[in-house]
Amino acid sequence: xxxxxxxxxxxxxxxxxxxxxxxxxxxxxxxxxxxxxxxxxxxxxxxxxxxxxxxxxxxxxxxxxxxxxxxxxxxxxxxxxxxxxxxxxxxxxxxxxxxxxxxxxxxxxxxxxxxxxxxxxxxxxxxxxxxxxxxxxxxxxxxxxxxxxxxxxxxxxxxxxxxxxxxxxxxxxxxxxxxxxxxxxxxxxxxxxxxxxxxxxxxxxxxxxxxxxxxxxxxxxxxxxxxxxxxxxxxxxxxxxxxxxxxxxxxxxxxxxxxxxxxxxxxxxxxxxxxxxxxxxxxxxxxxxx
Ligand code: HEC
Ligand code: HEC
Ligand code: HEC
Ligand code: HEC
Ligand code: HEC
Ligand code: HEC
Numbered sequence: 393x394x395x396x397x398x399x400x401x402x403x404x405x406x407x408x409x410x411x412x413x414x415x416x417x418x419x420x421x422x423x424x425x426x427x428x429x430x431x432x433x434x435x436x437x438x439x440x441x442x443x444x445x446x447x448x449x450x451x452x453x454x455x456x457x458x459x460x461x462x463x464x465x466x467x468x469x470x471x472x473x474x475x476x477x478x479x480x481x482x483x484x485x486x487x488x489x490x491x492x493x494x495x496x497x498x499x500x501x502x503x504x505x506x507x508x509x510x511x512x513x514x515x516x517x518x519x520x521x522x523x524x525x526x527x528x529x530x531x532x533x534x535x536x537x538x539x540x541x542x543x544x545x546x547x548x549x550x551x552x553x554x555x556x557x558x559x560x561x562x563x564x565x566x567x568x569x570x571x572x573x574x575x576x577x578x579x580x581x582x583x584x585x586x587x588x589x590x591x592x593x594x595x596x597x598x599x600x601x602x603x604x605x606x607x608x609x610x611x612x613x614x615x616x617x618x619x620x621x622x623x624x625x626x627x628x629x630x631x632x633x634x635x636x637x638x639x640x641x642x643x644x645x646x647x648x649x650x651x652x653x654x655x656x657x658x659x660x661x662x663x664x665x666x667x668x669x670x671x672x673x674x675x676x677x678x679x680x681x682x
Pocket of ligand 5: 495663
């Protein structure tokens with residue numbers, strides 16, 4: 393499955409050069425014709441030669457004319473007929489589920505339990521030797537931190553991701569510093585000093601980075617290949633009430649209305665720097681009134 397994603401990389405380099413339309417890094421190929429048996433929904437119009445054009449997948453007119461940094465991807469039909477619950481739901485509108493199983497880059501050990509260096513190269517320019525990395529600022533990535541996850545994950549994989557993509561206030565930065573010391577963790581910000589995916593998540597499977605190091609402290613209740621575990625919980629309602637109270641406190645602090653999502657209780661957490669289910673992660677930056 394790894395090859396699929398390399399294909400995307402190759403396609404973009406070719407695609408961008410040929411079409412001279414600026415596409416974001418890791419973008420899906422355009423200008424290609426439907427493969428045999430592919431039957432996108434009717435609304436997904438094709439170009440004159442039955443090729444993929446911007447309007448095939450996007451509901452924003454003249455998208456190709458909008459400068460990249462001005463594109464608003466938060467509109468509902470940015471992906472046509474969206475929003476979708478996950479990126480793969482969208483992919484399966486054209487691709488067969490079979491053979492499209494997603495390559496889980498977070499599984500970083502091979503069958504023999506050795507680090508698979510190829511995996512590192514999705515994000516790192518060179519495979520780091522974990523013991524030899526003493527200064528994180530020396531690491532070179534293939535994309536700015538804030539874009540590393542987006543070829544494979546949605547920009548809004550869950551509630552509040554966009555709201556978090558901001559530069560924290562001084563008060564929050566202070567809280568972060570304290571939390572880093574108290575829990576001996578890192579809460580890295582992106583190239584523009586904003587909260588980003590890896591502020592809360594570590595991309596590394598447990599064991600890649602020594603757990604004695606701040607960068608290697610992480611929650612791993614579960615094997616990575618099993619994903620996050622949810623539970624329909626008879627106590628769900630009680631939990632929700634509890635969360636409501638705490639969120640109400642947060643709401644006061646932020647002076648904003650916060651919508652509660654239909655809440656599924658998280659039972660097993662992975663790839664997080666601190667547990668969220670008991671509130672520790674959120675409390676690294678927010679104060680709840682208890
Ligand atoms: C096969 C479907 C498909 C086609 C065709 C397509 N796109 Fe996309 N595009 C996507 C997907 C999927 C994303 C990622 C959306 C996400 O992660 O939320 C995306 C993301 C983007 C983004 C990034 C927006 C952002 O800020 O995150 C831009 C810009 C974009 N596309 C422009 C274009 C342009 C211009 C064309 C035509 C030349 C085009 N796309 C054709 C599927 C497509
Ligand atoms: C509107 C239909 C459509 C949608 C939606 C779509 N694709 Fe594609 N995709 C195509 C077509 C057409 C091609 C080129 C023909 C081919 O290679 O099968 C292609 C090619 C690819 C390739 C190149 C490798 C290969 O098999 O040749 C990858 C990887 C890929 N798509 C992944 C995705 C992912 C991931 C998504 C969801 C984000 C997605 N596609 C959504 C139509 C689509
Ligand atoms: C999905 C992207 C991604 C992949 C894949 C990835 N890394 Fe990283 N890595 C990052 C990011 C982002 C950082 C900086 C933030 C951090 O330290 O967690 C980082 C940091 C590191 C650090 C410094 C950690 C510290 O705090 O001292 C080491 C060592 C490292 N990576 C090793 C590896 C190795 C070895 C692999 C392959 C087995 C790998 N990484 C795969 C994204 C990735
Ligand atoms: C403020 C902290 C925070 C930030 C920032 C954040 N996440 Fe999350 N993420 C979480 C928590 C907590 C969960 C646990 C499950 C939940 O509550 O949905 C999670 C869950 C996930 C999941 C699993 C969703 C599921 O239902 O299986 C994915 C994938 C994910 N995050 C990716 C990302 C990506 C990609 C970004 C950046 C665009 C990001 N996260 C930014 C805290 C964060
Ligand atoms: C090469 C593709 C790829 C890249 C790049 C990538 N991921 Fe993932 N990630 C996956 C796949 C595949 C899964 C397994 C679950 C799924 O299919 O969504 C996953 C799972 C996760 C999960 C756990 C959700 C679960 O329930 O399994 C989190 C959290 C997550 N990724 C965060 C990140 C963050 C943060 C980054 C960027 C630093 C990132 N990912 C980069 C492919 C990728
Ligand atoms: C690394 C720091 C950090 C962590 C961890 C964090 N947040 Fe935030 N959060 C922020 C910042 C920064 C904002 C932007 C508003 C501000 O500056 O107060 C924000 C805003 C919010 C908002 C308001 C959104 C809006 O619409 O304005 C909510 C709700 C929220 N966070 C909930 C959570 C929850 C729940 C968690 C735990 C899963 C969490 N946060 C973890 C830093 C963080």
